[in-house]
Amino acid sequence: MDRIKTLLSPRAALQGAALALLPCLLFYGSLTYQADSTLKALESHLASKTVAVSRDSGEHVTAFLSDTDTAIETNTPEQHSAPPHAEEHVKTAESPPPPPHEEKISMTEHKEPLPPAPLDGLFEKTGAGLLPRISNKGLTPFAAYRKPGLVHKGRPAVALAILDYGLSAEQSSQMLKTLPSPVSLILSPYSADPDGWQKRARENGHELWIHLPSETRNFPSFDPGSRALLTRSGIERNKDNLEWVMARAPGYAGIAVQIDESFTRAHPMLQTLLQDSFSRGLGYFELETSPSGFVESLALKANAPYTQNSFFIRDSSAILREIEKKAQSDGVAAAVLLPTPNNIVILRKWLSTLESKGFDLVPVSALAERNLQ
Template sequence: MADDLSAPLPGRKRQRQDAVRNALRGKFPLARVLLGIIVLLVGGFVARLVLVEDPNGGRPSAEVAVNSTRDGNQIANTLATRPLDKPATITADPEQTPVGKPTTPMSTGVGFTATGALPDLSEETADGPIPRISAAGEKPFNAYAVPFNAAASAGKPQIAIIVSGLGINESGSLSAIEQLPPDVTLAFAPYGKTLQSTVSAAQGAGHETLLEIPLEPFDYPANDPGPQTLLTGDPARSNLDKLFWLMARFGGYVGVMNHMGARFTASGSDFSPIMEELGARGLGYLDDGSSNRSIAPQLASGNKVPFARADLFLDDNPAREPIQAALKSLEAKATQDGHAIGIISALPISVQTVAEWSRELENKGFVLVPASALMK
């Protein structure tokens, strides 16, 4: 104390300043405060990157139309500006579509939807639109059936040919559509990347179409018909959900045809809800004739489902001469019963052989008809 009192005034002042500075350092740790501020700034920046979806990272941006096609596509503009409660309808331009050549359902100008179905005959589901009976009572089977000249064919044996397995191979399917006459019915598998456009090409060329549905065979799963196969023992609701998914793959078909399914079509408890649904939706059912245990005829009759059973597989041996022999057997069946149904696969040799055979059919006294003509 004596030293402090005896110290010069400037010295005492410096001591007081040092004391104050040391006290401030003790109360406010400056380095820690700065570190905390830096942590907050970095944390805020990271949080913005995580929580804010901004691919430009906050950089200013502007949209510039480069080679804009606005108003250049009349069809797109029509679809974009049409009322939401009306179906999209596109009318063919005679200058763009050669006169006399078939057009797809989308270009007929009669109100078909993008799936090839009529709006009044479509029901929206989670999987897409599926067929239904219209409010006026019109059934898809009648609406999509390809008409034929019944008067001209009176008294003549009628033959229906169904090509199965189309839609998976686009080039093969389009080749079959081009080679075969319109009265040949085409059955499409519910798969394929370009399924809708291929089906539209078939319907536009005048072909009647069927949807193939995969059903459980006896040796399932060693022999697997494909995704969404309807299975015995599954709850009816589960199989119906699969059926709706399958039915939504495309539109404009008169009915369905089984793909495999010897076990499923023999089970009344499993098959009955499916046939009941087909009847409620106004669709037909064509049995490929591969299983003698199928109870499809009885179930179809009980549910008022238009039904037919194929008589003969034409290309079990996929070569020209065996297929020609099978076609002669089909002619004999038609002569005996007045009608017959044959099924071929979409193999090139099968399609080509049937196309050649069909050109001489009328001269033989037979009439080629769509499958719906023989479905009672």
């Protein structure tokens, strides 16, 4: 009886409970120790992973992934290159799209140079200097000096030409530096170094035309210079001026001249002068935006390359949209820029958008040759 009382005492009950919990505590401690050891063992086998992702922008983004933190480091290709095993960690890596405002300007194109001028057989020596002529084999200066370019059916084409090339050294250098080679350049005969500027133009892949100054409806408030064609001058004086202009430099595809209603009464003299230039195998770029059709008819009869300007680009960029509309409706559009530092920049930005809008940028000769086909 005394033994039963002892077993049922509170002290005995506590001792029994402790003995019963002891195995459970030992088992839990064992699991905790093993789990901690297992975690440390796994961590020792986990190496930090380095993943190199190449972007279109030319940068490499290297991501360091570890158990403690995540860090992103951006470096140039010279500083970091992708590890050989990067593809094992990343199967695909898509580059982020460019910002919506980013322009894809192709003004940094490699400009393929045109052959240096003059080419053998395409000139004759005269008292005025070297004048262009058709070679004995029938090669014309237009065909020899033009920049290759075609108007593709079903795709509108825009031809751009810059007036007064060679007149300002600063602006002319800006043209060569910033504008793509399909842009044609109209060499001023009043340039201090016409031959030097024609060489630079062809070295940069630009097609060249020579400007023939002429009397226009704004004469005499607008003075075309001492070597211009004038209605009041006789045929000999105008012929001398024409030859002086043509002899200023070689390497041009044709003549660019503005003939408006001022020459209506001088058509016989004008016909004689232009027929001489057509017989030399030159193209004709009509700068007048509303011509009478007289010069075009002469060009067609002579089977000479001919095209007409539709727009003068001055200081407003609004005209650029009109050029696009003209090209979309007619298939082609030609425009002439009167250069200033500001509108050369405007033109450059606009040209960078033409391809994405579905337009081809072509040299002036691509339009002028169409009447030969």
